[in-house]
Amino acid sequence: xxxxxxxxxxxxxxxxxxxxxxxxxxxxxxxxxxxxxxxxxxxxxxxxxxxxxxxxxxxxxxxxxxxxxxxxxxxxxxxxxxxxxxx
Amino acid sequence: xxxxxxxxxxxxxxxxxxxxxxxxxxxxxxxxxxxxxxxxxxxxxxxxxxxxxxxxxxxxxxxxxxxxxxxxxxxxxxxxxxxxxxx
Amino acid sequence: xxxxxxxxxxxxxxxxxxxxxxxxxxxxxxxxxxxxxxxxxxxxxxxxxxxxxxxxxxxxxxxxxxxxxxxxxxxxxxxxxxxxxxx
Amino acid sequence: xxxxxxxxxxxxxxxxxxxxxxxxxxxxxxxxxxxxxxxxxxxxxxxxxxxxxxxxxxxxxxxxxxxxxxxxxxxxxxxxxxxxxxx
Amino acid sequence: xxxxxxxxxxxxxxxxxxxxxxxxxxxxxxxxxxxxxxxxxxxxxxxxxxxxxxxxxxxxxxxxxxxxxxxxxxxxxxxxxxxxxxx
Numbered sequence: 001x002x003x004x005x006x007x008x009x010x011x012x013x014x015x016x017x018x019x020x021x022x023x024x025x026x027x028x029x030x031x032x033x034x035x036x037x038x039x040x041x042x043x044x045x046x047x048x049x050x051x052x053x054x055x056x057x058x059x060x061x062x063x064x065x066x067x068x069x070x071x072x073x074x075x076x077x078x079x080x081x082x083x084x085x086x087x
Numbered sequence: 088x089x090x091x092x093x094x095x096x097x098x099x100x101x102x103x104x105x106x107x108x109x110x111x112x113x114x115x116x117x118x119x120x121x122x123x124x125x126x127x128x129x130x131x132x133x134x135x136x137x138x139x140x141x142x143x144x145x146x147x148x149x150x151x152x153x154x155x156x157x158x159x160x161x162x163x164x165x166x167x168x169x170x171x172x173x174x
Numbered sequence: 175x176x177x178x179x180x181x182x183x184x185x186x187x188x189x190x191x192x193x194x195x196x197x198x199x200x201x202x203x204x205x206x207x208x209x210x211x212x213x214x215x216x217x218x219x220x221x222x223x224x225x226x227x228x229x230x231x232x233x234x235x236x237x238x239x240x241x242x243x244x245x246x247x248x249x250x251x252x253x254x255x256x257x258x259x260x261x
Numbered sequence: 262x263x264x265x266x267x268x269x270x271x272x273x274x275x276x277x278x279x280x281x282x283x284x285x286x287x288x289x290x291x292x293x294x295x296x297x298x299x300x301x302x303x304x305x306x307x308x309x310x311x312x313x314x315x316x317x318x319x320x321x322x323x324x325x326x327x328x329x330x331x332x333x334x335x336x337x338x339x340x341x342x343x344x345x346x347x348x
Numbered sequence: 349x350x351x352x353x354x355x356x357x358x359x360x361x362x363x364x365x366x367x368x369x370x371x372x373x374x375x376x377x378x379x380x381x382x383x384x385x386x387x388x389x390x391x392x393x394x395x396x397x398x399x400x401x402x403x404x405x406x407x408x409x410x411x412x413x414x415x416x417x418x419x420x421x422x423x424x425x426x427x428x429x430x431x432x433x434x435x
Contacts, residue, residue, distance in 0.1 A: 001285070001302040001334060003271065008172015010090065012142055014133050015165030016152045024088070024142070024165075026172050031300045039118045041088040041142060045332075046275050050172065055273055055285070055302060057332040060147050060321050065277045065332035071132075071144040071152035071164045073088060077332045078276030078285075085269015085287050085311065095259015097177065099229055101220050102252030103239045111175070111229070111252075113259050126205045128175040128229060137259065147234050158219075158231040158239035158251045160175060182433015184351065186403055188394050189426030190413045198349070198403070198426075200433050213379045215349040215403060224433065234408050245393075245405040245413035245425045247349060262372070262389040262421060264358065292387045306419075307362050316360055316372070316389060318419040321408050326364045326419035338419045339363030339372075346356015346374050346398065 001055045003030045003080060006048050010041055018070040025076060027056055042074035053080040088142045090117045090167060093135050097128055105157040112163060114143055129161035140167040175229045177204045177254060180222050184215055192244040199250060201230055216248035227254040262316040264291045264341060267309050271302055279331040286337060288317055303335035314341040349403045351378045351428060354396050358389055366418040373424060375404055390422035401428040 008026035012019075023044045028035050030053065045065040048054045055078040057065060062075035095113035099106075110131045115122050117140065132152040135141045142165040144152060149162035182200035186193075197218045202209050204227065219239040222228045229252040231239060236249035269287035273280075284305045289296050291314065306326040309315045316339040318326060323336035356374035360367075371392045376383050378401065393413040396402045403426040405413060410423035 001304075003300075003302060008170060010142065010170045011168045012165035013168050015142070016132055018151065019164060026170065032298055037119055039090075041090060043088075045277055055271065055276070057334045059334055061324065061332045061334040063148070063151075063332075064279065064324075064330060069151060071148045071150075071162060073144045073146055073148040075332060077280060078273035081272045081274050083269060083271045083287065095257060097229065097257045098255045099252035100255050102229070103219055105238065106251060113257065124206055126177075128177060150235065150238075156238060158235045158237075158249060160231045160233055160235040182431060184403065184431045185429045186426035187429050189403070190393055192412065193425060200431065211380055213351075215351060217349075237409070237412075243412060245409045245411075245423060247405045247407055247409040264387075264389060293385055306364055316358065316363070318421045320421055322411070322419045322421035324419075325366065325411075325417060336419060338367060339360035342359045342361050344356060344358045344374065 001057050001077065004028055004054055004056050005030055005035060006050050006052050006054055008050060016071055022066065027054065040074060042076050043072050044076045046076055046079055048076045048079055054078060055080060088144050088164065091115055091141055091143050092117055092122060093137050093139050093141055095137060103158055109153065127161060129163050130159045131163045133163055133166055135163045135166055141165060142167060175231050175251065178202055178228055178230050179204055179209060180224050180226050180228055182224060190245055196240065201228065214248060216250050217246050218250045220250055220253055222250045222253055228252060229254060262318050262338065265289055265315055265317050266291055266296060267311050267313050267315055269311060277332055283327065301335060303337050304333050305337045307337055307340055309337045309340055315339060316341060349405050349425065352376055352402055352404050353378055353383060354398050354400050354402055356398060364419055370414065388422060390424050391420050392424045394424055394427055396424045396427055402426060403428060
């Protein structure tokens with residue numbers, strides 16, 4: 001998983017029907033305490049809000065947090081309370 | 088998923104038979120409101136046109152938007168109406 | 175999928191038995207009409223020749239174009255006839 | 262697998278229920294005997310401690326070391342005792 | 349698959365039990381006839397020795413060359429005898 005900050009959201013009306021009802025959040029990865037320029041979109045599974053630091057699972061793992069039938073390749077799977085050491 | 092702009096299309100007559108009938112679009116990822124130089128080809132599943140901003144699912148997720156039997160590793164799964172925050 | 179140019183081939187006599195009979199092509203990705211320095215090896219599924227522009231599927235998708243039981247992570251799935259727009 | 266050093270840990274109280282009970286470690290990849298700036302989070306499956314050099318499996322492989330049902334995309338699968346040659 | 353050179357090996361005594369019996373080789377990718385600085389660890393399935401040029405399958409493909417139940421994400425699947433063209 002990567003650690004990322006939720007920085008925004010995306011609205012898509014014309015979308016694959018299997019994606020109806022999911023919330024698309026824009027996330028920005030964090031490495032070594034710095035935000036890095038690799039924005040992408042992850043489906044929220046834990047009620048994360050904008051500004052929060054989160055854990056994002058990528059690839060097929062993302063569907064185990066959302067739906068195994070939906071075309072989802074990134075999901076927010078945890079809100080980070082604290083960390084020890086760099087990331 | 089990543090956000091990308093549809094910038095063109097590709098025609099392939101000699102192709103794997105499981106790919107017959109799909110539309111191959113050229114997409115260019117968008118990060119932090121800028122188009123970045125990482126073009127690739129995604130199969131359209133939502134009727135996206137050239138110039139539109141879209142969400143693209145990568146890897147095995149792409150087949151859940153198209154066909155589970157076709158050798159597809161990227162699919163356009165939504166047209167972006169609006170977004171809040173950077174991407 | 176990515177667009178790539180077939181630039182060579184590889185011969186491997188000592189190989190996993192599930193790979194016997196497949197043709198290993200060296201491909202070089204194309205982005206924005208330029209060949210980029212990220213060569214890799216893809217199994218051919220469409221009879222592509224050296225010098226041709228092709229579509230390559232990566233990851234588990236590659237096995238749907240070749241064999242679901244073989245350790246293949248990249249496959250040539252189409253020969254590109256023409257394209258509109260950059261790639 | 263990649264070789265990495267365990268550099269810290271992450272606590273997440275609000276997380277996907279399938280992730281309850283797992284330990285999230287921050288790992289930093291090692292290449293050519295140098296730590297590189299690509300931190301990410303891996304679930305521990307071998308009792309690795311901070312400061313140890315470990316092998317990390319990525320993608321669907323990570324779930325075979327932890328749980329096939331949990332949204333995990335990276336897992337520590339071994340502690341490195343010694344190595345010969347660069348990495 | 350990528351082409352790589354076997355440059356060393358790794359010993360791990362404390363490892364996931366599904367990995368017992370496998371040989372972990374350090375490999376260094378080759379692109380355009382040059383070794384590049386992206387070392388990683390692959391499980392050998394063909395008896396490759398240090399110094400040999402090999403084909404490495406990544407992701408779920410790696411398990412089809414070794415074991416479908418083991419947390420393996422990279423496997424050596426062939427020894428390269430010769431190649432024509434760059435890689």
